[in-house]
Amino acid sequence: MRLVLASGNAGKVIELEQLLADSDVHLVAQTQLGVSDAEETGLTFVENALIKARHAARATGMPALADDSGICVDALGGAPGLYAARYAGTHGDSAANNAKLLRELDGIPSERRQAYFIAVLVVLRHADDPAPLIAEGRWHGRILDAPRGNGGFGYDPLFLPDGYDVSAAELDPALKNRLSHRGQALAILQQRFAELA
Numbered sequence: 001m002r003l004v005l006a007s008g009n010a011g012k013v014i015e016l017e018q019l020l021a022d023s024d025v026h027l028v029a030q031t032q033l034g035v036s037d038a039e040e041t042g043l044t045f046v047e048n049a050l051i052k053a054r055h056a057a058r059a060t061g062m063p064a065l066a067d068d069s070g071i072c073v074d075a076l077g078g079a080p081g082l083y084a085a086r087y088a089g090t091h092g093d094s095a096a097n098n099a100k101l102l103r104e105l106d107g108i109p110s111e112r113r114q115a116y117f118i119a120v121l122v123v124l125r126h127a128d129d130p131a132p133l134i135a136e137g138r139w140h141g142r143i144l145d146a147p148r149g150n151g152g153f154g155y156d157p158l159f160l161p162d163g164y165d166v167s168a169a170e171l172d173p174a175l176k177n178r179l180s181h182r183g184q185a186l187a188i189l190q191q192r193f194a195e196l197a
């Protein structure tokens with residue numbers, strides 16, 4: 001089964017390809033097919049995931065998988081949340097986003113730095129599919145005082161997963177995929193892939 005992956009985020013593409021490496025699902029990143037990024041005008045992760053999947057399915061005529069994700073920090077009322085990719089103003093500027101997150105949490109002690117990553121994955125069989133497959137995962141932890149590690153992407157260097165003494169950017173990539181919001185959501189989705197036939 002060939003699916004267009006409706007994401008322009010190289011970190012997500014790598015993780016999702018790895019997660020599906022042993023399956024019969026073959027992902028083709030939308031950038032490889034010349035598909036531009038969709039405008040994320042939704043007010044929820046699920047709406048944005050549907051917008052992105054529909055955009056890629058329409059542009060390519062292929063079934064599409066989209067991932068809308070973010071990080072929600074309790075002490076900031078859930079911010080950056082839906083706006084994680086553009087928290088500091090420029091879409092996808094991880095260094096600036098991470099610096100802003102540290103500034104916003106300046107002086108807040110570790111016991112009040114709880115946060116979770118969330119991912120909503122959507123599969124549309126075609127652009128007008130009225131019955132998308134939808135799955136959500138959440139990964140809980142806290143925000144560090146300073147970045148740690150070089151793996152992963154985005155907010156990973158600032159995220160200390162519950163139960164671990166290393167940041168998400170210091171975890172082995174396979175372990176991150178087993179634990180993460182994205183890995184959890186994909187496991188749910190895979191149980192439903194059979195319905196795609």
Ligand SMILES: O=P(O)(O)OP(=O)(O)OP(=O)(O)OC[C@H]1O[C@@H](n2cnc3c(O)ncnc32)[C@H](O)[C@@H]1O
Nearest residue numbers: 007008009067068069070071084085153154155156
């Ligand atoms: O919309 P696409 O094209 O998929 O790519 P994007 O980077 O814009 O992705 P989102 O709109 O879903 O925004 C999610 C942001 O949340 C962050 N994020 C999501 N999952 C993450 C993870 O596993 N590790 C670190 N940061 C993550 C990262 O900064 C993303 O840019």
Ligand SMILES: [Mg+2]
Nearest residue numbers: 037040068085
């Ligand atoms: Mg985006």
